[in-house]
Amino acid sequence: MSKYAKKEQEFLINPRIYPLEAIYATCYVFVDRYYLFLDEVRQRIKIVFTPKASNRRNHNLLKGEFLNELLNNTLRFKISKRNQRIREMIVKEALFFSQPKKEIDGVVASEEKTNQSWQNDPEGIAIPWEEKYKRKKSR
């Protein structure tokens, strides 16, 4: 029998160890090469894999590949859950400063004041040296 023969494979996954979101994400990776079907058996998730006709890969590696990908997605899911508040804060801050100026009270108004004060040039720093010198000479 060829190693590429069309045969079904089944795994049982414990949803207490691997979150359902990670299982979905992992299944999604394999959807282009296998037909997948999920079922619940004795509080475990049974995943049935049937290779597609176009799939010429060695199916003996499927279990290892799937479990590695599952571990990867579980870790990603847990990290994203852990960092959720930080991500929200970053997005909030980014959105806050991208609002139109009028909507942000206080902060931008004070910035504008400081911007205007240097444009007025009360110390006369922005005047070119030649102009200053001419004035003195004309006196």
Added chain:
Amino acid sequence: MLFIDFHKNLYPQSSILKAIKAFQGIAKFTIKQKNRYIRVGVYDYDNGYHKVIKQEFCNYVLASIKSP
């Protein structure tokens, strides 16, 4: 007519309905609640699709859970 039993804890009904909508052009569908399962009946499809329609439908449902 062939039947597919989707477990309610694993397959949201919205994804199944989305898949039915997508496959409406090639088959007709019935949908029923049965204990902890949603039973989808598939009929009136081209004989050429017989081997794969069930599996393709299941894959579509699964993919639409991941990308709603």
